[in-house]
Amino acid sequence: MKSNKPLTILGETVLPGESKTIDMEIAKMHNAAKLKIPVIIQRSKFDGPTVLFSAGIHGDEINGIEIVRQIITQKINKPKRGTIICIPIINMFGYINMSRQFPDGRDLNRVFPGRKKGSLASRFAYHILTEIMPHVDYAVDFHAGGASRFNAPQIRLIPGNEQLKEMASIFNAPFTLFSKNIAGSFRNSSQKLNVKMLLFEGGKSLDINDDVAQSGIEGVKRLLSFLGMLDPKHSVHFKETESIYINSSIWLRAKCSGMFHDHNKIGQFVRKGEVLATITDPFGKFERKVKAPNDGYVINANHSPIVYQGDAVYHISKSLYNESK
Ligand SMILES: [Zn+2]
Incomplete structure (x- = not known):
């Protein structure tokens, strides 16, 4: 757990009790317009863990973006203790083009940990991993099924990690899938930095599904409540049914x-x-x-x-x- 000290991210300092939106800028658009990726940081005065909610690593997975958007609009990201970082759209290039990939055709989720002087996607991955992830204790990265394939709301985690298993059981999505980390993925590189990251999959690309979004938001509230970070004004719905754990599929x-x-x-x-x-x-x-x-x-x-x-x-x-x- 990180101590309650000033937090310096992307060259800006956020004090305990402060909130700030920091625009991450990596490269300009081809029309020379600036491309900003908002990183929304909310800190409590009280010490606690740092949690990241991110989405849009695949620019067309709008449902994940919708979940993080709702976390912000419902003020779920105002922690009772600790720090909550929201990045609703990691791959802003893809979001603008309504496409999964970066403009150079690369899948951002396959180029981690990235290189400082690599391709655009690779530089971007490097930036997130070196600037943001060292501050993070827990993370949920939100995705949706690609190419018209609709996912029932599910958490994915690697097998054999008891801490992640506990996190997944608290999140309690309808389904929990054990799946190996993919080389080059955000999840794989984050784990090497000791970030406890769950991957949420729900719905399909270029679509917003309210039930899926709700499932993600309820899971987020259960997780924050467990970490002692959820403001008591938010009600938490603890489901009676346990997630269905899937070993192989x-x-x-x-x-x-x-x-x-x-x-x-x-x-x-x-x-x-x-x-x-x-x-x-x-x-x-x-x-x-x-x-x-x-x-x-x-x-x-x-x-x-x-x-x-x-x-x-x-x-x-x-x-x-x-x-x-
Ligand atoms: Zn995805």
Whole structure:
């Protein structure tokens, strides 16, 4: 836990009890306009941990941005103790272009820890990691499914880390997935700096879903309450149901190309052989059923109206944490 001293981020000092928005500037736009990435810092007078809520590392994952926006507008980011840092949009270039990547085509979440003199994305990763993350104790990075793939609200964490497991159980999203860190990811590099980071996945890119946003916000309040940081004016909803922990999962791929008719089983438990969708041609000639390959929870569903053979259409749990113990 960091002590209650002046906090210097990006060359600016924030004292205990102060709040400040610091604009991170890395490179200008191609039209020479300045590109600012607001970093919103709220500090309590009282000592406590530093928590980061970030989103938009993929510029088209608007649902995550919406969650951090609501954390700010509802003043959940005004801590009773400690410090809360919000970065609603990390990849501002992508957000402007409504695209996942940086303008140079790179995925920011694959270039960490980055290099000072590397590509634009790499410089950016380096900046966040050296300027912001050394101050952070806990973090939640918000994402959404890419390319029309809708994720049921879920926390992702690496297996075998008891501290993260405890954090995830307090966050208590509908689903919790154990998944290995991806090389080059923000989460992987943050962990090496001893930041306890959860990754939230919910909804799909270029979309805002209120239920998913609510699920993220409620989890944030439970986590802040556990850390003794939530202002008592906010009510916390402690769910009676525990998150469903998923040890392994599989992607089901389309066996043929065509129009995709999803039967909306997202978040539900399905039995082996249950029909999840149909794929048809546009001329009324054929109709093929897409069936569940095993019993499990549907944690991601493709919402595209058109699919090609081999496209990932459903992500389904294969084994649950409790089953394997
Ligand atoms: Zn993402």
